[in-house]
Amino acid sequence: MTMLDPAPATAALSIAMRDGSQEAHTEAEGSAFMAELTSARINALGVRDYLLRFREVYRTLEALGTELAGDPAVAAVVDPALDRLAAIEEDLAFWAQAAGAPAPAEFHSPATDAYVARLHEVRTCAPLFVAHHYTRYLGDLSGGQVIGRVLDRELGLEGRGTAFYAFPAIAKPKPYKDRYRARLDALDLTAEQQRAVVGEVSVAFALNQAVFTELGADLATYRR
């Protein structure tokens, strides 16, 4: 290395993003609502209310992905194969019917509002969007797969109501995630931008955690 070479990042970006969110990840997995969901102990109303919140999150994520696609960092991660909005709509219809409670057009969720508001804020700094994209979609391709399988098996759904966790355009999550991480590592970001992205992953996890905490407050209503 010569004096003119840029300072190497201490670790690959994907590693820094994973390491930086490890604690928050454990916390998210252990949150009361997620732990119950992962054990298939949430009733139809609970799944409906969970999907209502994440429908807004993905509606915003996917609209922003399109809007910001001119940014090379955003272009490197956005992929229609990941899109979840249509799948969430499908599941929402299933669970609302199962609950005998149609999805309301409006609902009160300060945690969802805060999440969506933050997504709008990162518009002015496109690389930060990558942190939000990573947190949700790599999560869906990881823990989401576990949740989908458990719900299907424990509740005998035979594929119904779990479109959120199914990626028909992605044959195998593992190699897809490896390629995704390789694309993160190839991003042309300064060390400062990389630190900002890693920091934003923590923000994204905290926003998710707040949604789970909000749902957890109604656990008595949501337990099957």
Ligand code: HEM
């Ligand atoms: C609730 C139950 C959850 C379980 C059982 C779970 C499980 C897992 C597992 C096993 C992995 C590792 C996959 C691999 O090595 O490729 C993983 C990765 C990941 N999870 Fe979760 N998870 C859960 C919740 C969440 C939540 C709530 C989020 C964020 C909102 C999340 C975000 C992520 C991300 C971003 C990764 C990728 C880490 C990386 O390799 O860079 N997970 N999860």
